[in-house]
Structure formats: C-alpha cells, structure tokens
Amino acid sequence: MTVVVEKPPQTPSLDRANPALVATGIAVLLLAAVLLAAWLLGSSGLASDFQARLQPPSWQHLFGTDMFGRDVLARTIKGLALSLRVGFLAAGISVVIATCLAIVSASGSRLADSLVSLFIDMTMGLPHLVLLILISFALGGGTTAVVIAVAVTHWPRLTRILRAEILQLRNAEYVIVSRNFGKSRWFIARHHILPHLVPQMIVGFVLLFPHAILHEAGLTFLGFGLEPGEPAIGILLSESMRYLLAGKWWLGLFPGLLLVVAVLCFDIIGNGLRVLTDPKAGRP
Amino acid sequence: MRSWKAFVLVRLIRLALVLAGVAVVAFVLVKLSPVDPIDAYLGPDIARVGPEQRALITEKWGLDQPAGVQFVKWLSSMLTGDLGWSVTYNASVADVISERFRSSIVLMGLAWAFSGFIGFSLGIWAGANPGSWSDRIIRLYAYILAATPTFWIAILLLIVFSVGLRWTPVCCAAPIGMLPEDVTLLQRLHHLLLPLIALSILGIAQIALHTRVKMIEIMQSDFVLYARAQGATMLDIVLHHGARNAALPAITVLFASLGELFGGSILAETVFSYPGLGSATIEAGIRGDVPLLLAITLTATLFVSVGNTIADILYHVADPRISSASEAWQGIAE
Numbered sequence: 001m002t003v004v005v006e007k008p009p010q011t012p013s014l015d016r017a018n019p020a021l022v023a024t025g026i027a028v029l030l031l032a033a034v035l036l037a038a039w040l041l042g043s044s045g046l047a048s049d050f051q052a053r054l055q056p057p058s059w060q061h062l063f064g065t066d067m068f069g070r071d072v073l074a075r076t077i078k079g080l081a082l083s084l085r086v087g088f089l090a091a092g093i094s095v096v097i098a099t100c101l102a103i104v105s106a107s108g109s110r111l112a113d114s115l116v117s118l119f120i121d122m123t124m125g126l127p128h129l130v131l132l133i134l135i136s137f138a139l140g141g142g143t144t145a146v147v148i149a150v151a152v153t154h155w156p157r158l159t160r161i162l163r164a165e166i167l168q169l170r171n172a173e174y175v176i177v178s179r180n181f182g183k184s185r186w187f188i189a190r191h192h193i194l195p196h197l198v199p200q201m202i203v204g205f206v207l208l209f210p211h212a213i214l215h216e217a218g219l220t221f222l223g224f225g226l227e228p229g230e231p232a233i234g235i236l237l238s239e240s241m242r243y244l245l246a247g248k249w250w251l252g253l254f255p256g257l258l259l260v261v262a263v264l265c266f267d268i269i270g271n272g273l274r275v276l277t278d279p280k281a282g283r284p
Numbered sequence: 285m286r287s288w289k290a291f292v293l294v295r296l297i298r299l300a301l302v303l304a305g306v307a308v309v310a311f312v313l314v315k316l317s318p319v320d321p322i323d324a325y326l327g328p329d330i331a332r333v334g335p336e337q338r339a340l341i342t343e344k345w346g347l348d349q350p351a352g353v354q355f356v357k358w359l360s361s362m363l364t365g366d367l368g369w370s371v372t373y374n375a376s377v378a379d380v381i382s383e384r385f386r387s388s389i390v391l392m393g394l395a396w397a398f399s400g401f402i403g404f405s406l407g408i409w410a411g412a413n414p415g416s417w418s419d420r421i422i423r424l425y426a427y428i429l430a431a432t433p434t435f436w437i438a439i440l441l442l443i444v445f446s447v448g449l450r451w452t453p454v455c456c457a458a459p460i461g462m463l464p465e466d467v468t469l470l471q472r473l474h475h476l477l478l479p480l481i482a483l484s485i486l487g488i489a490q491i492a493l494h495t496r497v498k499m500i501e502i503m504q505s506d507f508v509l510y511a512r513a514q515g516a517t518m519l520d521i522v523l524h525h526g527a528r529n530a531a532l533p534a535i536t537v538l539f540a541s542l543g544e545l546f547g548g549s550i551l552a553e554t555v556f557s558y559p560g561l562g563s564a565t566i567e568a569g570i571r572g573d574v575p576l577l578l579a580i581t582l583t584a585t586l587f588v589s590v591g592n593t594i595a596d597i598l599y600h601v602a603d604p605r606i607s608s609a610s611e612a613w614q615g616i617a618e
Contacts, residue, residue: 118298118301118302118305119305121298121301121302121589121592122302122305122306122309124543124588124592125302125303125306125543125585125588125589125592126306126543126581126584126585126588127543127544127546127547127550127584127588128543128544128547129546129547129550129551129565130546130547130550130565130580130581130584130585133565133566133569133577134310134313134314134569134577134581135313136569137313137314137317137319137569137572137577138313138314138316138317139316139317140317140318140319210431214431214433217433217435218433218434218435218547218551221433221435221551221554222550222551222554222566222569223566223570224569224570237435237436237439240439241439241555244439244442244443244447245447245454247447249443249447249448252436252439252440252442252443253440253443256432256433256436256439256440259433259436260428260431260432260433260436263431263432264427264428264431267427267430267431268427
C-alpha cells in the first residue's frame with residue numbers, strides 16, 4: 001500500500017502577508033504611543049488655556065489647539081485610546097455572540113437554524129447606524145451603551161462563516177471516526193471542532209475591530225452615546241464642525257487622519273491574518 | 285418555473301417576517317429607553333403642565349396599559365396608515381417621512397448610480413490588468429477609502445471646496461432664505477454636489493474591489509483563453525466577455541449595500557445639514573421623538589430589506605446552482 005502525501009496546493013508563507021507585517025509594526029507603534037501618551041499625559045494635556053485658543057499647528061502644538069486652548073494632539077490621542085478600548089470590547093463581545101449563535105445554528109435543530117438566520121436577516125436588513133441610534137437611545141447613552149450597540153450589530157457575517165465551518169467539520173472523516181469510537185458530543189466539540197474555529201475567531205476579531213472603531217466614531221459624531229466634553233474622535237470632529245467655516249481646518253483634519261491610520265493598520269493586519277490562516281482565500 | 289415562484293415567495297415571506305421582527309425589537313428598545321415620552325412631547329412646556337394633565341395625557345396615549353397592548357395598538361394604527369404625530373417637526377409622521385424621503389432619495393439614488401457605474405468601470409479596468417500600476421492605484425484607493433469614515437470625507441470636502449476654495453455652499457439643499465418654489469435645478473444640483481461625492485466615494489471602493497476579484501476570475505477562465513486563441517483583442521474580451529459576466533454580481537452587491545448607503549446618507553446629511561431622512565433620524569433620536577424614530581426605523585428596514593431581497597433573487601439568477609438542490613430533487617420526482 002502506498003501512501004500518497006498530498007502537498008498543500010500553496011503553503012502559507014510570510015511573504016504573502018508582507019504588507020500585514022508592516023501594518024503590524026505601525027499598529028504596535030501606534031498602540032504603544034497611544035497607551036504611553038494617554039498614561040503620561042494624565043489629564044494635564046487636556047487643561048484649558050484661554051491664552052492659546054484656536055492656534056494653528058506649530059512645534060509647540062503639533063495638531064494646533066481648539067476653542068478652549070486644549071492641545072488637539074493630546075485630545076486626539078485620548079480619543080484614540082477610548083476608540084481602541086470601545087472597539088476592543090465591542091469586537092470581543094461580537095465574536096462571543098457570533099460563536100454562540102453559530103454553534104446553536106449548526107447544532108442540528110432546524111428551528112434554531114431558521115431563528116438564527118432570521119436574526120441575521122433582521123440585523124442585515126436594518127441599517128447599522130439606525131440600529132446603533134435605537135440601542136443607544138434605549139440605553140440612555142454612555143460608553144457602555146456604545147459598546148453594547150456596536151457589539152450587537154457586528155456579529156452576522158462572522159456567524160455565517162463559523163456556521164459554515166462547523167457544518168463542514170461535522171461531516172469530516174475524523175469527526176465521523178471519532179463519533180464511531182463512541183466519543184461524546186462534548187468531547188468532539190471540544191477536541192475536534194473548537195480548535196478549528198479558533199483561527200477563524202481570531203481573524204474575525206481582528207477584522208471586526210476596525211469596523212467597530214469606525215462605527216463608534218460615527219455614533220459619537222452624530223451626538224449619541226458619549227457626553228459632549230469627553231475626548232472621543234467622533235466628538236472632536238463634531239465639535240470641529242462649528243469652527244470649520246472660520247477656517248480652523250486643523251480641528252477637522254488631524255483627528256480623522258489618525259483614526260484612518262489606525263483603522264487601516266488593523267484592516268491590513270486582519271486581511272494578512274486571513275491569508276495566513278486560509279491559503280485558498282488569497283488576496284481579497 | 286414553479287420553483288422560481290416558490291423561491292420568490294419564500295423570500296417575500298422572509299421579508300415580512302424581518303419587518304415584523306424589527307417592529308418588535310424597535311418597540312421594545314424604545315420602551316426600554318429612560319427618556320420619558322411625555323417629557324419629550326412637552327419639551328419646554330413641561331413647567332406649565334400639572335400632574336392631572338400628565339395623567340390625562342398618559343391615559344389618552346394609553347401609556348398606563350401593559351406594553352403588549354400598547355404594541356398591538358401601535359402596530360394596528362401603523363398598518364392602517366396612521367403613523368402618529370411628530371413633535372420635532374410639528375407635522376404628521378407620514379408627511380415628514382414622505383417629504384424627507386423625497387429629498388433623500390435623490391441623493392441616495394444618484395450616489396448609488398454613480399458608485400455603481402464608476403466602481404464597476406474601475407473594477408473592470410483593475411481586474412483586466414492585475415498587477416499593473418493602474419490596478420495598484422485603484423486597489424490602494426479602495427483600501428484606504430474602505431477604512432475612512434464617511435463623515436470625515438465629508439468634513440474634508442467641506443474644508444477644501446466650501447471653505448478653502450469657496451466653490452460649493454456649506455449647507456442645506458437650497459440657498460438660505462429662498463422659498464422652495466424659487467430654487468432652480470442648477471442651485472439644487474450645486475447644493476447636492478458635495479454630499480453626493482461624499483456618499484459615492486465609499487460605494488465606489490466597495491464595488492471596485494468586488495468587481496476586480498470577479499474580473500480576475502473571469503480573465504483566467506477557459507472561455508477567455510479560447511477567445512484569445514481565436515485572436516480577439518484585449519478590448520473585445522474585456523467588453524464582451526468580462527464586463528458582461530461581471531455585471532450581474534456587481535449589481536447584486538449594489539443592491540446588498542443599500543444598508544451602508546442609508547447609514548452613509550445619515551452621516552453625509554448631518555455634515556452638510558441636508559434636509560433628508562438621515563438628519564430627521566438624528567433629530568428624532570436626540571429629541572426622543574418616538575413615533576418618528578419608530579416610523580423611520582421601519583421605513584429604513586423596508587428599504588434595505590427590499591434591496592437585500594432583490595440581491596438574493598439576482599444572486600439566484602447569476603448562479604442558479606445555489607438552489608440546485610431543490611431543483612434536482614424536483615427533476616427526479618417528475
């Protein structure tokens with residue numbers, strides 16, 4: 001009997017994830033900078049200085065100052081730290097919701113499957129922003145409301161992916177063999193199915209993260225969720241709206257730019273990870 | 285043919301179920317809200333209303349009844365076409381929505397058409413020459429824009445074109461202080477321009493990326509190889525084999541992206557103070573105008589879900605294999 005060892009069609013290699021490595025570097029630097037700066041600054045950078053109101057960017061204030069003389073760079077970093085925290089929590093909760101629903105939906109009960117699929121259709125059928133507004137209205141605002149609102153709008157796509165993965169795994173030969181050996185469902189779920197879901201969950205998390213940040217920024221920009229004084233990127237930008245007509249462009253430009261860089265980095269990392277974990281997927 | 289009708293029917297039933305589900309969820313969410321509907325209704329008049337009058341309003345609105353009864357009442361009045369009264373705009377909700385929807389649909393419709401057309405063209409171009417410089421630039425553009433919040437694009441446009449260059453107006457759908465009848469079409473378009481660009485940019489990126497992947501797939505297919513072997517020119521292949529085959533998936537994505545279009549229009553309308561459905565949503569949410577918020581939620585769901593349903597059906601047209609299971613079974617039975 002000859003054993004044919006099939007080579008995988010394309011071995012995952014680091015070369016193909018090259019932009020991801022660069023992005024990881026930038027993201028790590030950014031994260032470190034944000035955390036360090038937020039910690040170093042404390043609340044000193046946020047102090048008002050009415051002598052230095054609405055100053056354009058200079059060496060002293062790289063991003064300029066706002067209407068109360070606060071340093072825009074310091075506020076942006078604070079805002080980014082908040083965005084990252086909200087995004088991290090929301091994406092994490094989303095992944096947990098997606099995993100639970102995928103398991104329920106693939107458990108074999110047709111009723112559960114169609115219920116989950118109805119939930120997915122409902123979440124996809126309602127514009128995310130409207131649902132976000134409704135939820136933050138229902139919870140009366142606050143950071144918690146934003147986290148919950150973002151978390152419950154982002155799970156559908158990952159749920160579909162995980163469900164398909166579980167259904168495929170259930171019919172895999174080694175799972176059937178394991179079942180024939182008399183292993184319990186719990187054992188199969190823990191030892192054969194869950195380990196395969198972990199990479200998908202990690203990739204899903206990293207890909208959800210930038211979306212969560214964007215939605216958080218959008219929601220706070222519209223005036224829902226956080227208190228007006230709090231430094232969040234969305235609030236900084238919505239405050240800048242009042243001063244744009246007077247030509248204070250730095251208030252609107254820099255906070256958004258930093259947000260885009262952060263989102264872009266995590267997006268590239270997520271796509272790079274997806275290529276690494278799934279050699280078939282190729283470039284999106 | 286019968287399976288076709290069944291497929292569409294199932295989709296329509298699903299649509300109704302989704303709407304019903306959203307109605308329940310939205311109602312529960314609004315009921316959970318700590319914002320008191322009577323306070324929101326009274327606004328600044330709150331000091332002039334005594335507890336007796338409050339009790340009267342509560343009774344008149346049926347707020348003292350259990351939530352289930354309230355829901356049934358609300359749903360039945362919705363179904364008979366009575367959407368309620370909007371305090372924010374001091375008009376009936378049906379009027380507010382129909383008026384706002386008319387100005388929003390111009391914006392969204394044009395943005396939809398533009399992002400479809402430009403995104404599709406860019407995607408075809410990039411996909412026909414993968415790896416080339418034009419492909420790289422288009423891909424870079426699409427990646428960066430996918431990571432950019434719509435409202436920030438809108439703010440940048442405002443900074444550059446309205447404040448810096450003074451080419452475009454800063455707000456609203458018409459010059460301030462003009463009667464709606466006096467506004468010319470040109471003025472309307474002038475005010476529409478920036479929101480339109482802000483809203484189109486994101487859609488272009490998505491359609492372009494999607495079409496590009498599809499196009500690369502098509503260019504590697506056997507029929508393109510055969511066409512090339514017959515001596516067809518590149519342009520011929522791209523136009524007759526590529527664009528035709530890539531069109532249906534692109535239209536499908538376009539229909540499936542109505543939700544993001546609606547969300548984007550909320551943000552773009554807020555930045556430019558454009559009086560559409562989006563800015564009405566924000567007003568309703570901030571002022572606690574419950575009847576308007578609920579009605580907008582349902583309108584938006586109807587709008588997006590119809591889009592999703594059309595996308596589903598088109599998907600089916602594009603790739604009939606997706607429902608082959610039921611058809612194969614039918615073939616055996618007959």
